[in-house]
Amino acid sequence: MADSAQAQKLVYLVTGGCGFLGEHVVRMLLQREPRLGELRVFDLHLGPWLEELKTGSRWGSLWRGGCGRFPIPSQAGIPTPAVEQMILVSVHMDGIRPVRVTAIQGDVTQAHEVAAAVAGAHVVIHTAGLVDVFGRASPKIIHEVNVQGTRNVIEACVQTGTRFLVYTSSMEVVGPNTKGDPFYRGNEDTPYEAVHRHPYPCSKALAEWLVLEANGRKVCGGLPLVTCALRPTGIYGEGHQIMRDFYRQGLRLGGRLFRAIPASVEHGRVYVGNVAWMHVLAARELERRAALMGGQVYFCYDGSPYKSYEDFNMEFLGPCGLRLVGTRPLVPYWLLVFLAALNVLLQWLLRPLLLYAPLLNPYTLAVANTTFTVSTDKAQRHFGYEPLFSWEDSRTRTILWVQATGGSAQ
Numbered sequence: 001m002a003d004s005a006q007a008q009k010l011v012y013l014v015t016g017g018c019g020f021l022g023e024h025v026v027r028m029l030l031q032r033e034p035r036l037g038e039l040r041v042f043d044l045h046l047g048p049w050l051e052e053l054k055t056g057s058r059w060g061s062l063w064r065g066g067c068g069r070f071p072i073p074s075q076a077g078i079p080t081p082a083v084e085q086m087i088l089v090s091v092h093m094d095g096i097r098p099v100r101v102t103a104i105q106g107d108v109t110q111a112h113e114v115a116a117a118v119a120g121a122h123v124v125i126h127t128a129g130l131v132d133v134f135g136r137a138s139p140k141i142i143h144e145v146n147v148q149g150t151r152n153v154i155e156a157c158v159q160t161g162t163r164f165l166v167y168t169s170s171m172e173v174v175g176p177n178t179k180g181d182p183f184y185r186g187n188e189d190t191p192y193e194a195v196h197r198h199p200y201p202c203s204k205a206l207a208e209w210l211v212l213e214a215n216g217r218k219v220c221g222g223l224p225l226v227t228c229a230l231r232p233t234g235i236y237g238e239g240h241q242i243m244r245d246f247y248r249q250g251l252r253l254g255g256r257l258f259r260a261i262p263a264s265v266e267h268g269r270v271y272v273g274n275v276a277w278m279h280v281l282a283a284r285e286l287e288r289r290a291a292l293m294g295g296q297v298y299f300c301y302d303g304s305p306y307k308s309y310e311d312f313n314m315e316f317l318g319p320c321g322l323r324l325v326g327t328r329p330l331v332p333y334w335l336l337v338f339l340a341a342l343n344v345l346l347q348w349l350l351r352p353l354l355l356y357a358p359l360l361n362p363y364t365l366a367v368a369n370t371t372f373t374v375s376t377d378k379a380q381r382h383f384g385y386e387p388l389f390s391w392e393d394s395r396t397r398t399i400l401w402v403q404a405t406g407g408s409a410q
């Protein structure tokens with residue numbers, strides 16, 4: 001990748017580009033990546049928001065320009081997945097410039113679809129994943145999407161000559177572990193016994209390992225692949241479905257939520273805009289700092305305060321009119337453990353009839369009830385990451401989003 005913005009226009013691919021985080025990564029690239037020439041947005045479900053980009057009708061106006069539907073040519077005989085292209089004029093930080101946005105409806109578990117999307121890309125940001133800790137999907141599907149999907153992305157890079165891969169990992173790769181050991185303000189080198197049983201963290205850990213292992217592999221053309229993995233803590237912000245679920249639950253309960261977790265348990269959280277910014281920066285710096293960044297992991301963090309999961313949510317839900325009842329948990333912990341186990345049983349019994357997947361289960365209870373916070377400057381030292389959004393900004397943006405969409409079906 002060349003240094004000047006004029007010298008080379010780069011092709012970026014964002015897998016999972018229509019998800020909660022992926023959408024923010026896409027928008028961040030359009031706003032803040034001066035060398036962006038083409039942006040490929042790959043997702044199983046494209047959703048309506050890409051269309052809305054053209055009119056700028058969601059989260060502020062970014063866009064002007066036209067759109068056309070036409071197939072991209074099949075690369076090296078590989079059949080292409082469903083593709084829509086838009087030539088858009090992005091209002092970038094440093095001026096107005098054309099960017100080709102290519103929406104690709106595809107499945108990361110299908111190697112040929114991934115290869116077609118990756119061919120010709122300079123950088124891949126792989127955020128696609130199945131985020132399920134509620135038992136909605138089977139362990140097999142979680143493994144297929146998160147592990148086999150990641151393997152397909154790596155192999156596609158190797159086959160097609162794409163050299164730079166940023167992977168969205170998770171704090172869950174480290175913990176909380178099955179013993180519930182606290183991880184207090186830890187960094188990437190803090191010793192911690194990472195032991196998992198749940199399919200989601202197991203799959204993320206395996207996928208992260210694949211990505212890091214692939215660093216240095218020769219891609220088509222003979223140059224080495226450069227990879228790194230970012231490990232966000234619990235992400236919040238515009239588009240966070242669980243936050244909206246809690247808001248709606250609070251409204252149903254007459255404007256109240258009931259404390260279940262002690263206020264002393266700290267749970268790490270990070271604003272989605274800062275997670276997106278960290279991805280954009282990491283992707284940008286991977287070539288220049290390949291020796292330093294290649295094969296590395298980075299916790300993804302910002303200035304969000306260390307609080308319990310519920311107290312943190314109240315930073316947004318409070319200004320939206322909800323109240324958290326109780327300074328201490330209202331039900332004893334043993335009862336929560338019992339209810340969580342009961343939910344597992346009910347999920348199993350009801351499975352032939354319906355999908356019962358409540359928020360409370362033994363895994364989510366353990367995660368919410370175990371201190372896990374990070375404090376590190378590794379990303380700052382390695383590629384100059386500083387949060388783009390202050391805590392006040394992040395909070396305001398999230399509150400406005402909850403207020404705007406909390407009661408609607410959006």
Ligand SMILES: NC(=O)C1=CN([C@@H]2O[C@H](COP(=O)(O)OP(=O)(O)OC[C@H]3O[C@@H](n4cnc5c(N)ncnc54)[C@H](O)[C@@H]3O)[C@@H](O)[C@H]2O)C=CC1
Binds near residue numbers: 019
């Ligand atoms: N939400 C959170 O708190 C955290 C999320 N992460 C990671 O961040 C990434 C993004 O997560 P979110 O945006 O929260 O989830 P999300 O569910 O909103 O986004 C994931 C996207 O991947 C797409 N996808 C799923 N299966 C696919 C497949 N087979 N082929 C192509 N696309 C597929 C989905 O359609 C969705 O748009 C995931 O890899 C997740 O593991 C990491 C840490 C915390």
Ligand SMILES: C[C@H](CCCC(C)(C)O)[C@H]1CC[C@H]2[C@@H]3[C@H](O)CC4=CC(=O)CC[C@]4(C)[C@H]3CC[C@]12C
Binds near residue numbers: 131360361363
């Ligand atoms: C749903 C949980 C809160 C329920 C509280 C209860 C049991 C009292 O009703 C959420 C608590 C912690 C969340 C997880 C955490 O933020 C880390 C995550 C990282 C990821 O990579 C994916 C999402 C998640 C597992 C996140 C999921 C919801 C919680 C378990």
